[in-house]
Amino acid sequence: MRRLTPTVSEPVAVLRKAGVRAQERALQALSTPSLMTLAGLSSAHLALALAPHARRIWVAAGPGNNGGDGLQAACHLHQWGMRVQVSLMGSPEQLPTDARAAWQNALRAGVPIHSSLPHAWLQEMTDQDLCIDALLGIGSDRPPSDVMQDWIEQMNQCAAPILALDVPTGLDADSGQILGGSPTRRHVVHADTTLTLLAAKPGLFMGHGRDVCGNIWLDTLTRAGPANSLVPPADAWLNTAKPNTKKTHASHKGSHGDVAIVGGEPMALHGMGMTGAAVLAAQAALHGGAGRVILSLLGAPAENTLAAPDLMQRPFHRLDLTQLTVVAGCGGGQAIATVLGDILLHSARLVLDADGLNAVAANPDWQALLRSRSETPDQRATVITPHPLEAARLLGSTAQEVQQDRLQAAQALSAQLQCTVILKGSGSVIASPGEPTRINTSGNGRLAIGGTGDVLAGLTGSRLAQGQSAHEAACTAAWQHGNAADHWPSNDALTASRLAERLH
Ligand SMILES: NC(=O)C1=CN([C@@H]2O[C@H](COP(=O)(O)OP(=O)(O)OC[C@H]3O[C@@H](n4cnc5c(N)ncnc54)[C@H](OP(=O)(O)O)[C@@H]3O)[C@@H](O)[C@H]2O)[C@@H](O)CC1
């Protein structure tokens, strides 16, 4: 069992529900004792570690095998001298085989098992006690029943912390969406800790998963089978490891690549002043370690005074695109359309963001140009950084459909445009043709402000310019960007311009 944090250095595979089921079938045959016995023991160990002084442990057990995990855990905790009470939803006779065996074990051991909520306990429990959510795991694809919603609400209102087994009840393990539609305290368990079993699931790290799982632990239950035996191929991998971005001592500014930021439509052109977006991307490229950063503001004849003195400024027609890593689109407005064909055709390495993506979505010829970059003899690296709505425009779908399956959306877009995709949002997904898809684990809600996307684009350009492949650059930049936010002092305002200066 191990805790999954953004700094875990070994690769962690992510499986959708279908893959977890396949893994379960493969291991079940090999595993003695049964997987549920292992899952229950592991859950009990973690419960004890989380609440060693608990005077009450309440287990809410559902009608399937997730409930069986809870019953098995209750049995161990009771045998170890803890005061445990189980509320079992549904009839014990209708439990699946393993869960029924767990129920019988618990009964034999003398665990109190009721069919209703422990109202008196719920009033008395303190933050030293513990609730265990074993209502639903990966076996649900619909909103919890009304009675279950009552139980969820009571658990969320209780003063004791919550340990969710496998998945917080009400969360879809594949998408990170809430089965009941909205993340209210009635529709989904808001856990302090989630112990996920067999494999990490994508929904824990994406969408609402990041808000309702708390600290995530993983037990692969492979003790009885061959170690690390993952039967189905992973659907994705967690993007966790701290990147090595150390520069060699014997280097000069030309060793670390040249980035040109093309964007920042001025107010005078179409009444929308967006130069700030391009300046943010440029600052991020600079602080990300690029050797030289050139700011090329669209339709702006004069030098921009917002820009730091470290930045060079040049009009677009003076850029030698064939030698540059170009970051295009940040605040590009409509003006980006006047230069996008040249950028797609000639830039050596390219990061396309925001208005650049919207322009490509509206023009099939530019989509073909973008795709053809991977077919050039030098296979020009391209990274696109859409948020869900921009991805939906490119895919011809809706933002809601993208959010329903972020892994699939990122992979489909990457295949469609033959480039690396960073699908932004809670749990950014990085997909590239022929590379393992990653789900980024760093970052938090403080990044949900204007300008942070420009910072990510600039940082990705910086990593590309310094020699990383498109996939590596995207993975490293996404992680670094989130990591900076994770280490931001809580009493200090996080703004995009300050973020651009504190990328580490
Ligand atoms: N097998 C093993 O050895 C191992 C299994 N493991 C554990 O098993 C979990 C998967 O178990 P599972 O497949 O039984 O699914 P689970 O999540 O318990 O729910 C199914 C039950 O809930 C019911 N139900 C569904 N939706 C509902 C709703 N909205 N509201 C109310 N009820 C609803 C559904 O009823 P039905 O849909 O049939 O009417 C059915 O009775 C997995 O997450 C892990 O914890 C691990 O320990 C590894 C070893």
Ligand SMILES: [K+]
């Ligand atoms: K659960």
